[in-house]
Amino acid sequence: MTIYDIAREAGVSASTVSRVINKRPGISESTRKKVQKILDEYHYIPDVAARGLVTQASRFIGILIEDIRVSHHTESAYVIEQEMTRQGYTCITFSTGGDSKKKAQYIQILEQRRVEGAIFIGSMFEIEEVKESVKQHLSNIPIVVMNGDLDLPNTYSVQTDEERGIEEAVALLAQKGRKNLAYLMDVANPANKRKQRGFTTGMLRLGMEGAERMIFAEVDGTAGPRSSVERGRMETVELLKKMPAVDGILCETDMLAVGCMKELKRQGIRIPEQTAIIGVDNTLYGQVCSPTLTTIDNKSGDMSLAAANTLMDVLQGRPVNHRMILPAEVIRREST
């Protein structure tokens, strides 16, 4: 079914049909009715790709995520997709994985599809290869980076102040009388570097010595949820050997914290009496485990909405800041 088939059937020209479809003014009510009837009869739906070819608008938005299975990424993808769909755009979403070459490949796919804008979810996109690829392939469409920054004329950054959130968490631990704090790290990426800095400054600010020494182990690789739990467990084994007096542990992610708690419980260490635990992300896992987990909520829902809105603003020519920072919030539960 093409517009010509409809036109022939209705005894009018293709442009008239087009006008009816697009609700353009300047058409007699009678022809409109006549054409609409045929349209309905055949359940005609226009080919938006063909339309896009002439209007030069794909109505596509590209979304790149490192791994959609990570729960706060899922949440982000969901919020953005809902919002964009509501605005008449269609989202093309890819889980790129950790590999930077692959990220560049996906950027090419976005160009192939002529997306009108893009959102990159996660600080792992804050790397040189991506920046270069964006310059080459997506330099004239707006791109919003969540929890990261690419610092290009066409990129916008929406972040949560996790660094500050971690500082507050350190303060909370200190206030609870904890003296021997450790920081458990997950995968190395820019956002996590910022969190780590938050721990260091938080410690220094409270006059706690040897912050460096207390930072634990850095691991490379991909941050799958299942692997993070296991890593948390293993890091805790090591931690307890090196620092038996530890009484407060700050974990870079909830999943890490969940693994950490598993091991502490296995060794008969009571939470929070002997050791307090704090995670990051405010996932459902932190509510499901027991004791329930104190966590730093990085407001991924708010951030996602802000990202979607920012993109729409740029797309519709409204003025927008290139950087936007939302506050994080410490959510207190049983583990502290």
Add this chain to the structure above:
Amino acid sequence: MTIYDIAREAGVSASTVSRVINKRPGISESTRKKVQKILDEYHYIPDVAARGLVTQASRFIGILIEDIRVSHHTESAYVIEQEMTRQGYTCITFSTGGDSKKKAQYIQILEQRRVEGAIFIGSMFEIEEVKESVKQHLSNIPIVVMNGDLDLPNTYSVQTDEERGIEEAVALLAQKGRKNLAYLMDVANPANKRKQRGFTTGMLRLGMEGAERMIFAEVDGTAGPRSSVERGRMETVELLKKMPAVDGILCETDMLAVGCMKELKRQGIRIPEQTAIIGVDNTLYGQVCSPTLTTIDNKSGDMSLAAANTLMDVLQGRPVNHRMILPAEVIRREST
């Protein structure tokens, strides 16, 4: 940058450039090199929509999910997207929500985008409105329904035998000496109806009387992960009132089971000594909670792969069965 710009720059015709891009034979090595050089220089990427217009192939696959935030749906979307991307297709994924009218709307969007195939994830698509909409808008492309069936000439069904899995779970409970079994239900949908039937037959087969009476409460609405946990908790409150002697509870989903366990623990009921619990879905939540949850693995990863493969098979003209059923597996953990 269009193919004509490249052609002019290289001093050849557009068709020659097209031939180089598509690696067609019958072109001299020298022109190929010359053209390729310009192509690389300008980082040229073809517009697949324009290509699709002439080749009549969008290379799009549509994916409809009720809610991508439900963890086994996320997993499915991930597996399918990876597989399809590997095959050169691009996925357009939508979270449709529970509303059946909305589902029909999304089907229209898939037609607008001229997807070449589609996968519907979840039994909630097994409804008349969807079937009608598919007949009207997607009657000539292959559609794979996961965990459900639409029973149309162009639809294919891939399912896990959860019914049988539940039967086995009932047998496990009986074998552990449990006499007073209850079945906690989540949201009403076709897949859950099948599970419920599994419980009933499982009970009857073991000669356990009054199966009906033991089936608990049916709730309508959307099955968000957070709401399911809360519902599990509340249903358990009711259950313990009506059936204080309950010593084995089968929950329709892990999330429900997690909520159920939360309440049992709150009331000081020991798991599994006093009451054994079994969930469905084999989510990470079941590994994170304590005690860890015995669950029925519905193999969503396998099912997703099977769905993706089935779709590819049809797309490439290989013979395919219209129905495919995979076995479920009971995973034993601490809660039994």
Add this chain to the structure above:
DNA sequence: CTGTTAGCGCTTTCAT
């Protein structure tokens, strides 16, 4: 108010 024409970026005969 409606039809004719051209063209979006690409591929594909058909000539040469």
Add this chain to the structure above:
DNA sequence: ATGAAAGCGCTAACAG
């Protein structure tokens, strides 16, 4: 081996 021309389904001037 290469180019010219037509056309995919649609919209957008421009006429009338």
